[in-house]
Structure formats: C-alpha cells, structure tokens
Amino acid sequence: MKTGYRRRWVAAGFFESFEVGPGWSLFLTGLKQALPDIDSLMGVIEFLQERVVKDELGAKTGKGFYHWTQEATEETRQKIAKVFIEIERWSENSA
Secondary structure, eight states, X not given: OTTSHHHHHHHHHHHHHHHHTTXXXXXXXXXXXXXXXXXXXXXXXXXXXXXXXXXXXXTTTTBSSSBOOXXXXXXXXXXXXXXXXXXXXXXXXXX
C-alpha cells in the first residue's frame, strides 16, 4: 500500500497511471478475474477489450485514452516519481 497506485493517482490520476504503467491489457485481465460481474453492470470489460484489440494499451503503444510520445511518457513518469519522493519525505518527517 505504501508504494501502490493510490499514491500515483495524486500525481497523474487513474488513467495516466495505468497508461504509463502496466497498460490496459494487464488491467483488463485483472478486472476479468477479480470482478467478473462488473461487465453486466457497466460494460467496462467490453469497452476495455475494444481498446486492447485496437492496440490502444497506453504509453507502450503510443495510444490509449491519451496519445503518448516518449517525452510525454517520461514526463508523466517523472511527475509520479517526484510525488513518491515528496510523500516519502513527508512520511519520514511525520514519523
């Protein structure tokens, strides 16, 4: 939990974090396993499956919900890293 996604979302949000991280194909696989009934509720699995089939996986393919260049990918990763560093400093000082 200390280094999980919730901290990344402070810097980049859910979609950006997944797009520069594991990508939508991994997220979709996990979603199908962990929450198989969610598809009947919202069509989420079908929606993400369409993106995966189109090879819109995020930064690793250059396109997902955002269009990614190498520069934009690195900038987002640096932004996330800076937040991790600041949170760790804050955690150390408040302990």
